[in-house]
Amino acid sequence: MGYDPFARGPLPVGVRSGQVTDARRGGRRLPFEIWYPAAPRYRGLDLDASTQDSFTVLPGSPTLRQAAVRDAAAHVESCPLVLFSHSSYGHRRQSSFLCAHLASHGYVVAAADHSGNTFAEWANRGSGGEALTDEQRDARIQKVIDDRVPDVRLLLDELLGGAAGEVSERIDRRRVGVVGWSFGGWAMLAALEADDRFGAVVALAPAGSSNPLPGIIPATLTFAWRREVPALYLVAEEDRFTPLSGMYELFERTPSRKQMFILRHADHGHFADQIEAGSCPQEHAHLFTRGLALAHLDATLQEHAAARRFLAGDPIAALRERSVDALAYDGEIAGSPA
Numbered sequence: 001m002g003y004d005p006f007a008r009g010p011l012p013v014g015v016r017s018g019q020v021t022d023a024r025r026g027g028r029r030l031p032f033e034i035w036y037p038a039a040p041r042y043r044g045l046d047l048d049a050s051t052q053d054s055f056t057v058l059p060g061s062p063t064l065r066q067a068a069v070r071d072a073a074a075h076v077e078s079c080p081l082v083l084f085s086h087s088s089y090g091h092r093r094q095s096s097f098l099c100a101h102l103a104s105h106g107y108v109v110a111a112a113d114h115s116g117n118t119f120a121e122w123a124n125r126g127s128g129g130e131a132l133t134d135e136q137r138d139a140r141i142q143k144v145i146d147d148r149v150p151d152v153r154l155l156l157d158e159l160l161g162g163a164a165g166e167v168s169e170r171i172d173r174r175r176v177g178v179v180g181w182s183f184g185g186w187a188m189l190a191a192l193e194a195d196d197r198f199g200a201v202v203a204l205a206p207a208g209s210s211n212p213l214p215g216i217i218p219a220t221l222t223f224a225w226r227r228e229v230p231a232l233y234l235v236a237e238e239d240r241f242t243p244l245s246g247m248y249e250l251f252e253r254t255p256s257r258k259q260m261f262i263l264r265h266a267d268h269g270h271f272a273d274q275i276e277a278g279s280c281p282q283e284h285a286h287l288f289t290r291g292l293a294l295a296h297l298d299a300t301l302q303e304h305a306a307a308r309r310f311l312a313g314d315p316i317a318a319l320r321e322r323s324v325d326a327l328a329y330d331g332e333i334a335g336s337p338a
Helices: 096-104 119-127 136-161 182-193 244-253 282-300 307-313 315-321
Strands: 013-022 028-037 054-055 064-066 079-085 107-114 169-182 200-204 231-236 258-263 326-329
Touching: 013 096, 013 136, 028 231, 028 307, 064 282, 079 136, 079 182, 096 107, 107 136, 107 231, 136 169, 136 182, 136 244, 169 182, 169 282, 182 200, 200 282, 200 307, 231 282, 244 258, 282 307, 282 315, 307 315, 315 326
Parallel strands: 079 107, 079 169, 169 200, 200 231, 231 258
Antiparallel strands: 013 028, 028 107, 054 064, 258 326
């Protein structure tokens, strides 16, 4: 069988939760989730609704499931590490479809709740009717910006230091990649300006363009990266928050090897587990994101020849075979259906 990054991997997936604390930032606490290859005896249990992990985002909110087994014993082999950063006012499990997919292919994947910028905090503020002055609002936004990259670096430091127990022992510290969506995408691109431990980046509809829309966090990027880091941009054709013009700008400014793919008829929310009904079905959005992200990480962190051939070939045709409508961009649009 040929290389297929769209299919679920051969390994069962476990998931655990933990928390790290940054004493240098006043005891800032970051709850985290970690997905990882589980021992063979869990095979199939991660896909069975009766044994899958379940969780709620807010007290009293609907119960959600993710394709992983809570606190499963870890597989014994060494694995690359991928860090995921959520969107503004998101949460660590918002793209579990991608995190669990990567884990099923042999990656340890970790995501933290970025305190001060989570969905739960947004919901609580909304119900409390909190009113801020312009100065207070500006200070809050700046703190959100200032905290993201240190959060990412703290999570990496703590995981390499043993914060995830036996799962930490499985991490290959020489192979670390980053994935982020929206403001989290900005954070992962910005992290490359501050830390040279990352060997690959996947930016999902990232913030950070020089002319953000009103209401979008005005975070900026220098692209003064510490090393060559192959980059993959996965973006949405009809994005209401980070439109294509900004994605083209970020792509052109990226100083390393890079690829960009555009999911047609999709909006900003198409990189999450739960997607509003629209022209681009959830199944197609998930295939697009998990397949291309995995191929990029396999090609860069794992140096898989088959993944490199896949990306150098015609990924748009492979997506089209699965009824996914997408385009490639390398300075101009390519891949439109005949």
